Amino acid sequence: MSTAHGSAPQGARARARIEVTAAIKDQARRQLAAEGAAKLSLRAVARELGMVSSALYRYFPSRDDLLTALIIDAYNSLGESAEAARDTFADAGPGHRWVAVCEALRGWALAHPHEYALIHGSPVPGYSAPETTIPAAARVGEVFFGILRDAHRGLGLAKPSLPAELRPEAERMAADFAPDLPPETVAAFVAAWAQLYGLVGFEVFGQFQRVVEDRERFFRHAVCRLAHGVGLVYPQTGPAAAGG
16 A cells, blocks of 8 residues: 555656656747757746746756757657658558658658757757767668668669779778668668758758749659669659659
8 A cells, every 4th residue: 555655646746757848848949949959048948937947957957968858859750750651651662662751851841940950950069969869860761771671672772883992981881880781772872861851951941942943843853863873763753643
């Protein structure tokens, strides 16, 4: 009986801590949207929530701790979107899954521009992301590597060209990130990865204004070309186009 009575207050305290932590992060996201990550202030967050600063520090001892929590949340949310797109098109070919995941990343970024800027925008002055962010940050990459592995084991991958002088670097990247894939594929993927986030970032940050009008079709065409570049030689129609 005493154990049951003792656990009830502990459970209530745990729930309260979860609720307060969520409220702090929600208010911090609003501050990100209004002023950017560089101006994130624990005191300002506490003031908006009606908390004294000393109480907030029990949840997040420093600004960097709060930033790290927001970064991990953003990476996990983006990763969940990528994984959901992959799973939705699990029965489609690897090329179609590639396009579906790319479109999911674009959709997430457009829906969460400030969180996208936090993880893929300008570095926050004075902040260095700790290793605890790596598992969440790696989720999207693992989705893409999974698609490439499926193609490699199944219908096969067309091997991209690789200059001889780049082979040592490609072999190092393959050993670090995907030792079960050809170095040519891994090097091509890293280039495609950078181009994908360039496409998304240009749209999110307004660089396509007066340049690209039909951005959805332009994006789909571009990521189909990226798929071909990594060796996914399939029809250039993504899931949305194929379905309609």
